[in-house]
Amino acid sequence: MRKCSLIIVLIGRDVIVRYYQAYNAGDLEAISSLLAPDVSYHDMIYEEPFEGREEVLKYLRKVRRTVPPDLQFVIEDVTDGDPRAVGITWHVECGDGVAFPFSRGASFYTLNEQGQILRARDLVESAVKPGGSALKLLGALTPLIRKLGPAADPSNLKRLPLEAAAVWAFYAAYTSYIMLGTSAPGLPVYNTPPEVLTEVFYESLNFFYINIGLAQLGLTPVPSVACPPVSEAIFNFVNAWSLMALPYMLADGRSAKIGKGKLVAWWTGIMFLTNVFYIPFLALRAAPEPPAAPGGLPPRPPPSGPLPGWAPAFGATSLTVGLISLGWAVAARPEYGGLAERLSYFVDTFSSNRAFFAFVVDGCLYAVWQAALMKDAPPRYRFVPFFGMAAHLIGGGRARADDEDGV
DSSP states (O other): OHHHHHHHHHHHHHHHHHHHHHHHHTOHHHHHHHEEEEEEEEETTSSSOEESHHHHHHHHHHHHHHSOTTOEEEEEEEOOSSSSEEEEEEEEEETTTEEOTTOOEEEEEEEOTTSOEEEEEEEEOOSOOOTHHHHHHHHHHHHHHHHHGGGGOGGGGGGSOHHHHHHHHHHHHHIIIIIIOSSSSSOOGGGOOHHHHHHHHHHHHTGGGHHHHHHHTTOOSSOOOOOOHHHHHHHHHHHHHHHTHHHHHHHOGGGGGGOHHHHHHHHHHHHHHTHHHHHHHHHHHHSOOOOSSTTOOOOOOOOOOOOOTTHHHHHHHHHHHHHHHHHHHHHSSGGGOOHHHHHHHHHHHHTTOHHHHHHHHHHHHHHHHHHHHTTTSOHHHHTSTTHHHHHHHHTTTOSOTTSSSOO
C-alpha cells in the first residue's frame, strides 16, 4: 500500500507538468493518455464543466484553434505534497517570452489511482479589477443571498426558460412588425391585396423552377405563369435555404426533445411559411431539457449526431436552386428589362410589397438561424450564409468544428 502511494507521489507532479508540456506542443495523443476516461474539467469562465475525455479533448482542440499558436503556458509553481492532488500557478506568454496581459491563473488537479487526471479546475485572472468595490458589493448582497438561500444558486437559472422566452419575445416582435403591423412596407397580412396573393400562388406553382422547365419541354401539368424574375428568384432562394434546415434539425442534439416526427412537421411549415414556423421551432429548441428526476435540474442537451445519409442530396439540390436563382434574378425573362430595371424593381417592391419585404427579411434572419443550427460546423461553413450550409451538407457534415486536426 505504501509502495503504491509512493508511485503516485512521484508521478502526481510529473503528470501535470507533462500535461502542460503536451498542451504547449499541441500533442493531443499525449494529453489523451493523461486524462481519465471520466475526467471532469471545469474552466471557470464557463458555467458547466466538460465531462469525459472526449468532451475535454474537443474543448482543448477548440481552444488551440482559436488562440495564436505561439501562446504558451509557463508554469510558475507546482505542489508536490499530496500524492493525488496537485496545485499549480501559471501565466501565458506569446512570442519570445512576452507575458500576455491578464493571463495569470491557478489550477487544481485530482488524479485517480492510475495517475490520470480525474478532476481539474482552472481559475484565470480577471481583466476587471474592482478592488475594494467587490467587498462593498459582497456586503450589500449577503443579506439578499442569505434570504434566498438555495434559490440563490446560479445553477437554478437552468430551470428557467430564459433563452426560450427571449426567442418567443422576438417572435412576438416579428409577428407584430412583419405580419400585423402598419410600420413595415406594404399592407399587413390581413389586408394583403389580391394581386400579391395571386403572384405568390404563381411563384409557388413554379417552385424550384420545375414547372418552368416542364413548360419549356411542352409539358404543362399545371399552368406556368410568368412573374417578375427578381421576385421568383428570392422566393426560390429562401425556399432552397429552408430545405437545408431539415438535416440539421434531425441531427441537432438540442432539437431531440421535440421528437423527429414533430421536427419534420415543423420543417414542412418552414418550407411553406418560413419564419412563421422557423422562429417557434427555435423557441422550442431553446427550452430547457426535461428534468431527469422530479425536482432535479434539467440535464445537458445530448450531443448532436451525424447528418443523415441523404444530406448531400439536399445540399446539392439547394445549391443548384440557389445558383439558378442568382442567374434568374439577373438575366431571366428579358422582357422585364436589364440590370438597372431589375434593381429599380427590387427597391420599389421592397418598399411597397409586404410579402416581398418579408422574404428579404427572412433571408437575412436565416443567416442567423444557420449559425445556430450549425454550431458544430467549422466557421468557414457556419458563418457563410447559404453557400456554407450547402457546402457542408454536400460534404456530408464530416468536417466538424471540433474534429479538425491539431489541438
